[in-house]
Amino acid sequence: MSTVTAGEAARLSGWRTYLRNLWRWREFGWFLAMGNLMARNASTSLGLFWWVINPLIMAGIYFLVFGVIFDGRSGEEHFIAWLLSGVFVFNYTATAMTSGANSILANGRLLVNIRFPRLVLPLSAVVETGIGFVLSIAVYYVIAWPANGVAPGPGLVWLPAAFALHTLFNLGLAAWTARLAIPFRDINNLIPHITRLWFYLSPIIWPLSLIESRGGWMEQIASLNPMFGMLSFYRTALMGRPLDTGAFLLTLAWALLIGLGGILSFVRHEGNMARHL
Numbered sequence: 001m002s003t004v005t006a007g008e009a010a011r012l013s014g015w016r017t018y019l020r021n022l023w024r025w026r027e028f029g030w031f032l033a034m035g036n037l038m039a040r041n042a043s044t045s046l047g048l049f050w051w052v053i054n055p056l057i058m059a060g061i062y063f064l065v066f067g068v069i070f071d072g073r074s075g076e077e078h079f080i081a082w083l084l085s086g087v088f089v090f091n092y093t094a095t096a097m098t099s100g101a102n103s104i105l106a107n108g109r110l111l112v113n114i115r116f117p118r119l120v121l122p123l124s125a126v127v128e129t130g131i132g133f134v135l136s137i138a139v140y141y142v143i144a145w146p147a148n149g150v151a152p153g154p155g156l157v158w159l160p161a162a163f164a165l166h167t168l169f170n171l172g173l174a175a176w177t178a179r180l181a182i183p184f185r186d187i188n189n190l191i192p193h194i195t196r197l198w199f200y201l202s203p204i205i206w207p208l209s210l211i212e213s214r215g216g217w218m219e220q221i222a223s224l225n226p227m228f229g230m231l232s233f234y235r236t237a238l239m240g241r242p243l244d245t246g247a248f249l250l251t252l253a254w255a256l257l258i259g260l261g262g263i264l265s266f267v268r269h270e271g272n273m274a275r276h277l
Contacts, residue, residue, distance in 0.1 A: 018267065022117045029120040033127040051132030052139055059087040066205045076207040078239065081144035085238050086204030086231055088140065092133035093170055093227070094195040099125035100174025101181040101188055104273065111273055118270035119263065122174040130167055140238060150239050159237040165255040166230060172255075172262030179266045182273055202227040223247075226254040 067079055076082045103121035104111070111118065137159075144150040180187050202225055203211075211219045222228060229250035235241045 018117060022119060022123075025116050025120050028116070029124040030127065032120070033124040033131075036124070037128045037131060052136045055087050055091040055136055056084075056143075058091070059084050062087065062205050076209075078144075078148040078150055079207075080147040081150040081239055082207070082235070083205065084140055084144055085235055086202065088133065088136045089166070089231055089234050090195075090199055090202060090204060090227060091136070092129060092166065093173065094191075094199075095129040095132070096126050096170035096174045097177050097191050097195065098188065099129050101177040101191065103174070104178045104181040105185070105188070117267075118273060119175065119266060122178040122266065123171065125178075126167060126171045126174050129170070130163075134163075137238075144238075153240040155237050155240045157237075158233065158243070162230075162233045162237050162251075165233070165251055168259035169226065169230070169255040172257075172259035175262035175266035176258075179262070179269055198225075198227065201225060203231055223250070226251075226258065229254065 063080065063083055067083065100122040103125040104118075107121055110116075110121075141150070141152060177187060177191065201222075203222075204227075211222050223246075229244075229247040232241070232244050232247035233251050236243045
């Protein structure tokens, strides 16, 4: 029977205390997320619908360029459904990264004047972006069904698991960007370039047949992309594609590595944030 040392017991006790404190601040985090969600597009006529319209406009542009002009549809029968699922899923991750950094930079006064678990800030940012993502998924079939005949099916049972792993992954990314926002204030200028490169390296605007035909090291490297497994899992849920066990395990591994790693790093350094603002 294994034993727990005094140091390990202290760390476990500290985490239990932190999580209880985090739970006590849940209403503050929810209020912060809802306030940001409402305020972001409060001055526009369409308001919250911009959370859906923005990725739809992006998808329309990519469809015109890569689907029509470069005839990318030839490698994927249900190209519109494929493209929309990729754009919506990736947009959730990209906005979570940006919102995580902004959650620290925009709330400097809170950090200085109020004592609370700082993880509330990136967590509220992920809640905010997660609600926008759920809204976009809600209209997914409105377009994919008439355009490609992709209708809700039994695969939807996988959607809660995909969303849970995706959200954990995004929380880790938001925690990492929030953690780096103070010592590296230019991170918001860097994130768009990182996400743009990441987008083109992910199977969103190009079909899997593009790399499967080449095989070898290119296919192996592409499969290590965190979005590779994430998108495969979502397409199982949304498009009824066969479940790729390897992609699912990859998604699980990345979610735990990035999610828990980002949270641990953030909590470890959050005590020094206020003094550097």
